[in-house]
Amino acid sequence: MELILEGVFTAFRLVFSGDADVWAITWLSLAVSGTATLVALILGIPLGILLALTRFPGRAIVVALVNTGMGLPPVVVGLFISILLWRSGPLGFLNLIYTPAAMVIAQVVIAFPIVAGLTMAAFQTLNPKLRLQLLGIGASRPQLLWLLCREAQLPLLAAIMAGFGGVISEVGSVLMVGGNIKGQTRVLTTATVLETSMGNFGTAIALGVILLTLAFGVNFILTRIQQREQIRWPRPS
Amino acid sequence: MPGPTLRALVLAASTLVLAMPLGTRAAEPANRIIVLATGHTLRDSGLLDVLIPVFEKKTGYIVRPIAIGTGQALAMGKRGDADILLTHDPEAEIPLVMEGYFINRRQFMHNDFVIVGPAQDPAKVARAKKAAAALRQIAEAKAMFVSRGDDSGTHKREQVLWKAAGLSPTRIWYVEAGQGMGATLGIASQKQAYTLTDRATFLNLQKTLGLQILLEGDPVLLNLYSVMEVNPAKHPKANHAGARAFSDFLISDETRGLIRDFGKERFGQPLYLLDPVR
Numbered sequence: 001m002e003l004i005l006e007g008v009f010t011a012f013r014l015v016f017s018g019d020a021d022v023w024a025i026t027w028l029s030l031a032v033s034g035t036a037t038l039v040a041l042i043l044g045i046p047l048g049i050l051l052a053l054t055r056f057p058g059r060a061i062v063v064a065l066v067n068t069g070m071g072l073p074p075v076v077v078g079l080f081i082s083i084l085l086w087r088s089g090p091l092g093f094l095n096l097i098y099t100p101a102a103m104v105i106a107q108v109v110i111a112f113p114i115v116a117g118l119t120m121a122a123f124q125t126l127n128p129k130l131r132l133q134l135l136g137i138g139a140s141r142p143q144l145l146w147l148l149c150r151e152a153q154l155p156l157l158a159a160i161m162a163g164f165g166g167v168i169s170e171v172g173s174v175l176m177v178g179g180n181i182k183g184q185t186r187v188l189t190t191a192t193v194l195e196t197s198m199g200n201f202g203t204a205i206a207l208g209v210i211l212l213t214l215a216f217g218v219n220f221i222l223t224r225i226q227q228r229e230q231i232r233w234p235r236p237s
Numbered sequence: 238m239p240g241p242t243l244r245a246l247v248l249a250a251s252t253l254v255l256a257m258p259l260g261t262r263a264a265e266p267a268n269r270i271i272v273l274a275t276g277h278t279l280r281d282s283g284l285l286d287v288l289i290p291v292f293e294k295k296t297g298y299i300v301r302p303i304a305i306g307t308g309q310a311l312a313m314g315k316r317g318d319a320d321i322l323l324t325h326d327p328e329a330e331i332p333l334v335m336e337g338y339f340i341n342r343r344q345f346m347h348n349d350f351v352i353v354g355p356a357q358d359p360a361k362v363a364r365a366k367k368a369a370a371a372l373r374q375i376a377e378a379k380a381m382f383v384s385r386g387d388d389s390g391t392h393k394r395e396q397v398l399w400k401a402a403g404l405s406p407t408r409i410w411y412v413e414a415g416q417g418m419g420a421t422l423g424i425a426s427q428k429q430a431y432t433l434t435d436r437a438t439f440l441n442l443q444k445t446l447g448l449q450i451l452l453e454g455d456p457v458l459l460n461l462y463s464v465m466e467v468n469p470a471k472h473p474k475a476n477h478a479g480a481r482a483f484s485d486f487l488i489s490d491e492t493r494g495l496i497r498d499f500g501k502e503r504f505g506q507p508l509y510l511l512d513p514v515r
Contacts, residue, residue: 092318095270098301181301181303196423197423198281201445
């Protein structure tokens with residue numbers, strides 16, 4: 001109990017004293033996971049929509065793959081991305097191993113199926129008649145997609161939160177492809193593991209508190225957007 | 238008519254991407270980056286955090302220290318995924334130098350391993366003079382022993398000691414942690430078990446552990462650290478110029494001064510002792 005209090009105090013001290021290392025680590029966590037989530041959205045939302053609204057041969061396999069991918073273990077992703085990016089690996093010439101870019105790639109692989117799967121679910125729960133109605137009143141294809149997105153925005157925001165939550169909290173892949181290098185690839189989760197193994201429990205708890213605060217902050221903003229929209233735009237009956 | 242939701246999200250996302258320092262390091266010329274593969278202990282003790290910034294400032298190189306076990310570090314160097322190695326397992330290092338994987342092996346410092354355990358010392362390890370005898374006593378008492386179990390330099394040394402004691406530990410009282418030294422000491426402390434540790438990591442963590450040094454000073458417990466460069470003839474992509482620069486830096490007089498003083502202030506004794514470079 002004493003230890004937890006000490007950790008919380010350490011967290012406050014580190015944050016408010018503007019400890020440069022801690023800020024750099026926090027910023028890198030946000031930047032890596034934020035970028036990964038963004039890329040996962042760009043890739044995952046179109047795939048999710050495609051899987052929800054169209055039928056093609058092999059679709060069942062893709063859906064099963066996406067659903068499996070939603071539970072992809074980060075260490076397995078880390079292992080495969082490492083092997084690909086090592087200098088001796090097939091993509092070694094890119095010189096990406098142990099860089100933030102490698103961490104983004106690994107986290108995209110983790111977040112992309114989550115976003116795609118939840119987007120697919122979001123669009124499948126829409127009333128199928130809505131599509132026909134919108135086409136019936138003369139909506140063009142882009143207009144149709146846009147209106148459906150608007151209609152599904154609550155679960156879509158949930159997909160964003162789940163994707164971001166999945167990557168900001170994972171430690172396995174960023175540790176393997178990033179190497180936890182001080183000042184270069186150390187993020188909140190890997191720093192927490194390191195500080196714990198070095199017996200600096202106060203600092204470790206402090207980093208954990210910062211991570212939780214960060215995750216809460218991002219989710220709070222997204223939730224505010226989600227809930228506000230719901231009130232301002234009453235759903236058509 | 239894009240709603241404020243999406244507009245806000247796109248804005249937030251693009252701000253994040255634009256402001257990101259991502260890729261700036263990757264974009265730098267590859268030969269400025271030195272990948273250093275090393276055991277956990279040098280990072281956990283904090284020595285690398287002292288030495289690397291001095292080297293980077295002096296030379297403009299950027300060092301990427303990857304702390305994995307010595308066994309994994311050697312494998313990484315063999316594959317050509319590192320430029321330079323800092324390891325502590327002479328029995329494994331020397332054959333690899335013979336086979337041409339590494340060049341210019343320089344043994345430059347040492348510290349020692351110690352056997353730590355609970356103060357009650359159920360196996361009476363403190364009465365033993367030799368490490369092999371201590372391990373035999375632990376085995377006879379079936380007292381719990383936590384092994385690193387991760388193919389690290391410390392783990393390799395532990396296996397040598399068990400062999401010297403003529404024992405192959407059984408599962409009942411022998412626990413493999415599969416983690417770094419810090420985590421392994423934590424497990425040993427919680428379970429009030431024995432373990433083999435390097436002195437530097439133990440001194441660093443001592444205040445958080447319920448463990449004591451029970452056996453030290455046996456010559457077989459010497460822990461020798463060496464630096465080796467990945468052979469550019471085998472791996473042309475390796476940054477050999479950078480590796481040589483770092484190796485030369487490690488044995489320079491200035492660095493030896495830093496190593497000599499490292500830990501004195503905090504522990505009243507240096508954590509690493511210098512060797513004449515061989």
